[in-house]
Amino acid sequence: xxxxxxxxxxxxxxxxxxxxxxxxxxxxxxxxxxxxxxxxxxxxxxxxxxxxxxxxxxxxxxxxxxxxxxxxxxxxxxxxxxxxxxxxxxxxxxxxxxxxxxxxxxxxxxxxxxxxxxxxxxxxxxxxxxxxxxxxxxxxxxxxxxxxxxxxxxxxxxxxxxxxxxxxxxxxxxxxxxxxxxxxxxxxxxxxxxxxxxxxxxxxxxxxxx
Amino acid sequence: xxxxxxxxxxxxxxxxxxxxxxxxxxxxxxxxxxxxxxxxxxxxxxxxxxxxxxxxxxxxxxxxxxxxxxxxxxxxxxxxxxxxxxxxxxxxxxxxxxxxxxxxxxxxxxxxxxxxxxxxxxxxxxxxxxxxxxxxxxxxxxxxxxxxxxxxxxxxxxxxxxxxxxxxxxxxxxxxxxxxxxxxxxxxxxxxxxxxxxxxxxxxxxxxxx
DNA sequence: AGCCAATCTTGACAACGATCAGATTATCCC
DNA sequence: GGGATAATCTGATCGTTGTCAAGATTGGCT
Numbered sequence: 001x002x003x004x005x006x007x008x009x010x011x012x013x014x015x016x017x018x019x020x021x022x023x024x025x026x027x028x029x030x031x032x033x034x035x036x037x038x039x040x041x042x043x044x045x046x047x048x049x050x051x052x053x054x055x056x057x058x059x060x061x062x063x064x065x066x067x068x069x070x071x072x073x074x075x076x077x078x079x080x081x082x083x084x085x086x087x088x089x090x091x092x093x094x095x096x097x098x099x100x101x102x103x104x105x106x107x108x109x110x111x112x113x114x115x116x117x118x119x120x121x122x123x124x125x126x127x128x129x130x131x132x133x134x135x136x137x138x139x140x141x142x143x144x145x146x147x148x149x150x151x152x153x154x155x156x157x158x159x160x161x162x163x164x165x166x167x168x169x170x171x172x173x174x175x176x177x178x179x180x181x182x183x184x185x186x187x188x189x190x191x192x193x194x195x196x197x198x199x200x201x202x203x204x205x206x207x208x209x210x
Numbered sequence: 211x212x213x214x215x216x217x218x219x220x221x222x223x224x225x226x227x228x229x230x231x232x233x234x235x236x237x238x239x240x241x242x243x244x245x246x247x248x249x250x251x252x253x254x255x256x257x258x259x260x261x262x263x264x265x266x267x268x269x270x271x272x273x274x275x276x277x278x279x280x281x282x283x284x285x286x287x288x289x290x291x292x293x294x295x296x297x298x299x300x301x302x303x304x305x306x307x308x309x310x311x312x313x314x315x316x317x318x319x320x321x322x323x324x325x326x327x328x329x330x331x332x333x334x335x336x337x338x339x340x341x342x343x344x345x346x347x348x349x350x351x352x353x354x355x356x357x358x359x360x361x362x363x364x365x366x367x368x369x370x371x372x373x374x375x376x377x378x379x380x381x382x383x384x385x386x387x388x389x390x391x392x393x394x395x396x397x398x399x400x401x402x403x404x405x406x407x408x409x410x411x412x413x414x415x416x417x418x419x420x
Numbered sequence: 421a422g423c424c425a426a427t428c429t430t431g432a433c434a435a436c437g438a439t440c441a442g443a444t445t446a447t448c449c450c
Numbered sequence: 451g452g453g454a455t456a457a458t459c460t461g462a463t464c465g466t467t468g469t470c471a472a473g474a475t476t477g478g479c480t
Contacts, residue, residue: 013427013476040467049429051470056427060468115380123385155390159381160407167377170325171369175333180365197370198408223445223458250436259460261439266458270437422480429474436467443460450452 018056020046029109068117071110076132094195097165104169164198228266230256235277239319278327281320286342304405307375314379374408
């Protein structure tokens with residue numbers, strides 16, 4: 001089962017080491033809490049020497065990039081699933097936001113890597129815009145009434161939602177919010193309340209810059 | 211002027227090394243971009259041996275904590291100043307949000323340390339609640355019409371605002387937003403538009419959890 | 421078969437966080 | 451004042467990390 005513990009008959013050339021390294025990295029991120037991952041540890045987990053990864057990634061950060069991209073994919077899948085389930089028709093945007101935050105909370109280390117990579121590149125991954133979570137938000141926005149021809153308004157609304165979701169995702173773990181969360185009857189209700197506060201599901205095209 | 215470059219007559223006991231270390235750390239954070247700060251580099255900058263800091267901080271993370279606390283103080287000062295200037299009476303909450311984001315953008319490394327420390331402690335620094343930026347938000351919320359006796363509603367609104375501000379602070383640097391920002395006429399207008407989207411200045415007490 | 425390029429290992433280097441014994445100095449008690 | 455005691459700083463050291471260069475091993479192409 002452990003693909004690296006055979007100790008015998010391990011061919012000198014690992015069939016697809018790149019794939020194995022990314023998987024090992026994901027395994028380590030799931031286990032180890034919020035600590036920073038170590039390239040050597042990933043190689044160790046994959047059962048290769050500490051220098052082997054450098055034949056598949058120029059840098060440590062390039063490995064992290066690969067992990068981040070898979071994370072964004074996974075997030076999009078989960079958001080799509082949430083949207084498919086809750087077909088309430090009205091607050092689908094809130095559903096998206098809650099799914100986003102819950103992903104971040106259930107995979108904190110991966111989410112951190114995702115966002116750190118984005119920030120170091122000063123841009124979000126391309127796939128996000130084309131077929132990922134960002135596109136999902138835009139579609140849901142249009143579907144919920146915003147004018148698709150008002151590109152600025154649409155983008156502004158999407159960006160605002162994304163900011164709110166990211167902010168909530170990183171703040172929701174604070175101990176200070178535990179009593180409030182309990183008072184509202186659980187995490188889901190807490191998230192819904194916050195997103196309602198932010199009025200996410202009734203965006204207007206406020207392009208009137210003073 | 212440089213307090214560590216005298217090379218002569220430097221007494222064995224550095225008058226207040228703790229203070230000097232924090233200052234050195236802040237200097238390094240200002241210069242060095244988003245990279246992780248090195249404890250040894252801080253000691254070097256302060257002109258002491260690599261082991262000296264361990265007599266004032268148990269850990270590297272404890273030094274970062276000290277830096278973070280000063281950062282939160284600085285943020286509160288800046289927000290207070292922004293509030294004092296723009297006495298428009300209406301959208302003071304937006305003013306606060308914009309000040310928050312601009313601090314984060316002008317001190318990205320410090321802001322990151324601030325938030326990382328908070329996250330590793332799973333709580334925000336205490337001073338924030340008592341006399342810091344959080345209190346400022348609550349006061350402005352009350353001042354702008356929310357019922358101060360509705361503790362849950364007040365906290366919910368403050369938390370929501372904080373989440374939004376943090377989210378915007380970390381997303382606003384993305385290249386993808388540059389055209390939108392230009393189209394709206396600069397960063398300030400962009401931030402105001404986003405905060406308007408989030409309806410921050412007209413919060414309602416939405417304690418109705420389904 | 422034979423060669424080339426891709427792949428993996430070994431060994432090494434500098435930098436880091438952390439610890440410990442020892443040097444140096446301040447402080448306090450008599 | 452003088453000497454003990456605690457605080458502070460240095461030096462050396464350990465284990466770990468990211469990264470590189472040189473050599474071993476192998477798959478694929480002719």
